[in-house]
Amino acid sequence: MLQPFIHVLNAQRIVLASGSPRRKQILENIGLKIEVIPSTFEENLDKTKLSPADYVVQTATHKTEEVAKRLAAGGTLPDLIIGADTVVSQGQEIFEKPKDKDDAVRILSQLSNCSHTVYTGVVLFVPSTSLLMSKGSQVLGGTYRCTSFVDSTAVHMANLPQDVIKAYIETGEPMDKAGAYGIQAIGGTLVQKINGDYFNVMGFPLPRFAQEIASLYGEKDLK
């Protein structure tokens, strides 16, 4: 979707405000050149007071804002800053990364043989001086304009016996991932089916991102 103006995008400075190697890989796989500047924002919003969709957008906004402020203080304004946050939700509960192995056992036992929903919030910051994005809310004293969206994907887990859960945790794969699994590697054997966007489950809703960027850059006829 981005191919007709990928050369325009790659002439710009694009910053990914996330240290997730999966997000970097997804964006590089489509030929985008990006610079990774992980946010130091502590993910501490009150999950009991926010819906999963609000939680990921607000967390992604804080992450992006922290990086944008740091860069603005250093006197540089990238052409685009991308922030994202992903959680897994089941019933009233929101799961992030497991705290330790016992927490990973608890989460995976709860997800076993059931459906859950993966939410990713994505936030795009564009300098206010840019031709792009005439709409969107002003942030950081007018330095940036901001737009955001959320994508959700339903995931149905297979029935996971305890020996499977324990052997999976021993691989080390679950520990840095929301919901304690990674669909793109070994965890892919645990997922029975998904309904929605696969990349969203990996942590970055690529098709929706491509549509948003295409509409931002396409509208301005920058081809």
Add this chain to the structure above:
Amino acid sequence: MLQPFIHVLNAQRIVLASGSPRRKQILENIGLKIEVIPSTFEENLDKTKLSPADYVVQTATHKTEEVAKRLAAGGTLPDLIIGADTVVSQGQEIFEKPKDKDDAVRILSQLSNCSHTVYTGVVLFVPSTSLLMSKGSQVLGGTYRCTSFVDSTAVHMANLPQDVIKAYIETGEPMDKAGAYGIQAIGGTLVQKINGDYFNVMGFPLPRFAQEIASLYGEKDLK
């Protein structure tokens, strides 16, 4: 799902009878050690006389059989031979790899803004002398037992303008792929949503494969 006995699997000789780099990558990503021996079977079954599900299983069987025969003639019997075939189906039509760029334009234009189904047939050959797989049909004069399955995933494509289709084809990505797109890289920006298994769309239904192997190896208590 395979972690509890991955060491058993990796002590065996496992052959993938397919030259697809995606299938190799999916299996290696879960920690399996495999040897790739691409089949030379010409994919020429009559698509007008077979359902997509029958077509992929029959083609996968012929591919696996060709590799098994070659290895048996050389005097070696691997512990497991895996064959697979993938097609994209829409209405009465079955799409394989595009013949040339014009064919890729035709296929992608037809898939644009519509749903289609991806079918992958997987065939497993295990030596008849193995403790595994007491069921399944005998093939190759009793040298191997064979079991097979099909998985299907519904895919909904975004609306693809002609300039997007042409720029995508210029990346070279569509040319070696059934349905003229690869969901795992640039083509991922073209897909709006899927319903089912993502890996099946990439060419190998990983969760279903893991279940089949777990039931073969688990039943025999080879842990």
